[in-house]
Amino acid sequence: MTIRLLFTAIILTLFSCKQKDISDVEVIKFDKKLIDSLQNASNTTYSVFIGQHDFYTEDFYVTKKDNIITKILKDSLGNVVGLNKSKSGVMFFSAEYYPNGQLKGKTQFKPGTIDGPAIYYYSDGRIKSTGQWHNYAQSGTWKNYKKNGELEEVAYYDSSSNIIKTDTIR
Numbered sequence: 001m002t003i004r005l006l007f008t009a010i011i012l013t014l015f016s017c018k019q020k021d022i023s024d025v026e027v028i029k030f031d032k033k034l035i036d037s038l039q040n041a042s043n044t045t046y047s048v049f050i051g052q053h054d055f056y057t058e059d060f061y062v063t064k065k066d067n068i069i070t071k072i073l074k075d076s077l078g079n080v081v082g083l084n085k086s087k088s089g090v091m092f093f094s095a096e097y098y099p100n101g102q103l104k105g106k107t108q109f110k111p112g113t114i115d116g117p118a119i120y121y122y123s124d125g126r127i128k129s130t131g132q133w134h135n136y137a138q139s140g141t142w143k144n145y146k147k148n149g150e151l152e153e154v155a156y157y158d159s160s161s162n163i164i165k166t167d168t169i170r
Contacts, residue, residue, distance in 0.1 A: 021151035023127035028103040030080045038070055098123040137161035
């Protein structure tokens with residue numbers, strides 16, 4: 001009986017140590033109150049229709065005091081699918097959204113470039129990939145996850161966005 005319990009404990013320990021890397025879920029939705037605050041703070045607002053009025057619209061909010069232009073992109077159903085902010089013609093913030101409002105990704109901008117940590121999401125908020133950008137190029141270690149959250153692969157990039165090595169996780 002003691003041997004059987006010891007054997008069971010060893011098996012359970014081995015299985016518990018071999019847990020898979022599972023991505024987190026971060027539900028980050030577009031806050032529609034932002035549009036109201038932009039309308040109140042803007043000196044000028046206007047819309048541009050792209051395509052045949054059925055592809056998407058771009059709503060512009062201009063704040064002359066700060067020289068900031070905020071552009072909100074909406075699909076044909078009126079869902080916010082993107083947001084860009086620029087100052088003096090240089091974009092300093094950008095976000096893309098799924099039609100359900102979930103954020104597609106977070107990246108950092110430095111004047112004229114994408115540089116810093118990045119996280120990309122599936123439409124349910126589960127993390128799709130994480131990594132680092134350096135001067136518009138993927139750099140360092142990137143982790144890519146399956147839709148169920150399991151780690152699928154780890155890719156290693158040099159500073160020019162060339163893949164050095166890829167480890168596929170089984």
